[in-house]
Amino acid sequence: MIKINISKAKREEVEEKHYQYFKDNFLDKLISLSKVEDSFRDFYRFLLLNIEQIITGRPKELNDVIIKIDNGFPYLSSLFKKGTRQRSGHEKKLINKLNLKNIFNYDAFLKPDPPDWGAYQLTKNLNVNICPYCNRQYIVTYHSEEKKVIRPQLDHFFAKSIYPYLALSLYNLIPSCNICNSRLKRDTEFEYKKYIHPYEEGFGDSMKFSVKIREEKDINNYNDLKYLDFFFGESDEFDIKFKAGKEVNNEFIKKAENNIKVFKLEELYDFHKDNVAELIKKNMIYNKDRIKELYQNFNQLFNSKDDIVRMIVSNYITEDNLDKRVLAKLTKDICEELNLFDYT
Template sequence: MIKIDDHTIADLDALALSHYNSLVGELLVDGINYHATSSLVQRIRNRRLQDAAIPDQTRVDFWDYLLNNNFLNLKRVITGRPAILKTVIAEIDNICGAGFFSNDIDYDNATLTPFGIIVKDIFNYRLYRNKPECRENCNQFNLSYCPYCNEQVTQVITDVNGLNGETERLALLQLDHFYPQSRHPYLSVSFFNLIPGCSPCNAQLKLEKRFDIDSHFNPFEKRLDDHFQFRLNTIILSKDEDVIISYTNKTPHPDNALVDFRILHRYENIAHKKVVFKLVKTFKNHSPKINKSISEQIIGLFTINESKTNVLLDNYNVPLSRNQINQVQLGKLKRDIAIQMGILNNP
């Protein structure tokens, strides 16, 4: 729904690099490529030795892809933006062949091969998920709602331990693997593959679906707002049940994300319809013509735009800009309705 870069002041690439360094671990001896046994690099090295002893050359080639050139490709795996990860997938498939890590059953389902399970265990997402670093990274994203649906709360809170008084972060969200672990286990802890989202989107709807940046929206890469606009089939409403929401293409793009996350079905529940119905009635009473009249009566206090800002933000909680969408539940839907009704210009 939104691009995370729009909502954070953090340098996400710097966070990704810090994440990589924490996984790889510092050199224990200057000038010697020796890392702690618990580090990702050493786990990969140990497994490479085992696979070389079998021998299994394809497995060895995969590990070498990650380790060679001072771990250059491993760094790309962990820190690469979504477009880089797509390239990495293609390179690894070229080395190992299709089906080496995963059994692609259909669009919705996939299972790991025995080697895929080994790779998943070595990258060890669960270890990272339980670290304070993970919760702090999520906090840096500055998200209020799931970036996929803009409906469910996703937040990081600070809790105080009642026994020792120490504070700790609690991430009340799930991390969705945009490229699922069941298909690409080597991306299990890739920074830009971990989308902080809600349980309905991740655990109930997305699951193991075959996602790709060309067919879906990775919130670290692009905005749904650039490509789709929600709209009401009619603004002539007499009751909540009259609200019918649809969407149109602003630019050519597949609507797989809207379909897979059941966005229209979720937005048309009765509680959301009540919100939309109230907005439409309110907007009709604050048309551009009426806003102009109000501002002229209090000239010197507000400009027309400032009057609109106060009306929309203070009273009706409608985002004026795309970098405010995630601060409001259904922020994009509300903003798009305001644009449709001429209350808000579409920058």
């Protein structure tokens, strides 16, 4: 999992546009409802009082809103957290009467061609091209002349089925791939303190890919295995796992493990063992002397030896560039663990 990197200037620009979109389209509805004399008036007034925080607040601020609603409106909170099938007929009528789907109208936000702002404009401005949850899929945004839209799916970190008042919250909309959003996470209830939020952090060096060579008891034909095959990139008798970095607190480890479990990262990355094998073979071909030779002979093409390594592995291997190409974190972590392409 990688962090979504946005510059301060771009973040402020997106926040301003997103909040303006809400004010132009839905704020009047909330104001009108907050004046109605019924049992929901206090709830509407709470939403109105905290609306800017709800729409553009950072993940922790959104979690604070959830806590305030849990404490201040426990009946409504419990009602939201009930599944549709669990709600009685009376409870379903109450949910419909609340009209939150019209106040925080996510379906309208998804329309391909709104005048100034919507899902397409958001993902285009964020420029997130790799799924932050898995780092395995491209999620580019493209708008053709025929006005057909290609864009990432938007995952609600706090599920909109449970927290309908966060359906349009900027930092609750995570650009992601179809597999992570629709096939794996779906309506899983993510809690702020139990899962890593990609707008705040990624795995970084705190949780890294690691190679685990299988033990004898895990291999069917152990007698046929040559121990050195792995180090020549000729064996697939290993698994790709995660390991915690040094001096990582238990809270982070538990959160990372929850993300790994929900998005099936170890299971899915086991399909990329060939990438590890290729890295090992390339390391044998492009040893320290070969990298030095390339740098000397083609210095007009490369600004540094890091650029040569990036060409060799066909990927980025620095933390601040992991969002530019799929499998970049796997490449970086395995190169570091196996000490590949050491040109120092």
